[in-house]
Amino acid sequence: MNFHGFYKSTLLDYPKHLAATVFSGGCNMRCPFCHNASLVLRPHTQPEIPQEEILNYLRKRKNILEGVCITGGEPTIYPDLPLFISQIKEIGLKVKLDTNGTNPAVIKRLTEQNLIDYIAMDIKNSPEKYALTSGNSAIPIDNINESISLILSGKTDYEFRTTIVGELHTQADMESIGNWIRGAKAYYLQSYTDSGDVIYPGFTSPDKETLYRYKEILSAYVEFVDIRGAV
Numbered sequence: 001m002n003f004h005g006f007y008k009s010t011l012l013d014y015p016k017h018l019a020a021t022v023f024s025g026g027c028n029m030r031c032p033f034c035h036n037a038s039l040v041l042r043p044h045t046q047p048e049i050p051q052e053e054i055l056n057y058l059r060k061r062k063n064i065l066e067g068v069c070i071t072g073g074e075p076t077i078y079p080d081l082p083l084f085i086s087q088i089k090e091i092g093l094k095v096k097l098d099t100n101g102t103n104p105a106v107i108k109r110l111t112e113q114n115l116i117d118y119i120a121m122d123i124k125n126s127p128e129k130y131a132l133t134s135g136n137s138a139i140p141i142d143n144i145n146e147s148i149s150l151i152l153s154g155k156t157d158y159e160f161r162t163t164i165v166g167e168l169h170t171q172a173d174m175e176s177i178g179n180w181i182r183g184a185k186a187y188y189l190q191s192y193t194d195s196g197d198v199i200y201p202g203f204t205s206p207d208k209e210t211l212y213r214y215k216e217i218l219s220a221y222v223e224f225v226d227i228r229g230a231v
């Protein structure tokens with residue numbers, strides 16, 4: 001795997017855990033609001049962090065850290081993701097995977113082999129607006145469906161989450177997402193903010209009232225709903 005970012009410890013990326021976070025380069029989506037444009041579009045221009053350096057650090061800090069968050073980019077595009085994760089598990093740390101849900105076969109393998117302890121899957125938008133919101137009309141919606149079903153029916157702890165963008169999401173989309181993930185145990189609304197490194201600049205954040213209205217809509221379908229980020 002190619003890693004281009006490494007937070008040595010954070011409480012923000014893995015719920016209720018002190019974790020390190022690693023960022024893999026490249027992604028099969030092109031979400032216009034993506035806040036990591038350089039990592040997604042030009043990973044080769046970013047300094048690469050060797051896997052062994054990451055693993056050595058984790059070995060040294062295994063008594064302080066509780067877990068590792070693997071994010072991107074999209075980590076599941078790397079065939080050697082399971083191998084990397086098994087090396088982390090050998091150290092004795094928990095693993096959280098952030099994914100856009102495009103590779104259900106990888107999710108299935110990782111969960112069946114007990115390689116991940118927590119999975120956070122993005123729900124980009126309602127199914128009808130997936131091509132628009134992911135910036136890739138070739139994304140098979142069946143794969144997203146399958147990932148949702150696997151997560152809902154599996155034993156691995158999870159959350160679904162959506163980055164809410166003023167220009168891309170509506171109340172009707174929230175109803176549609178709610179129906180899609182009906183019965184889920186956790187869903188987070190993340191307010192879009194311009195990182196200064198977005199794929200397509202110019203989007204705006206939703207206002208506070210909108211986020212609270214969306215939260216109420218989703219609460220009819222999902223056990224626990226919350227808002228993340230500045231509101």
Ligand code: SF4
Binds near residue numbers: 030031072
């Ligand atoms: S926001 Fe979209 S383009 Fe950016 S890393 Fe996530 S899935 Fe890929």
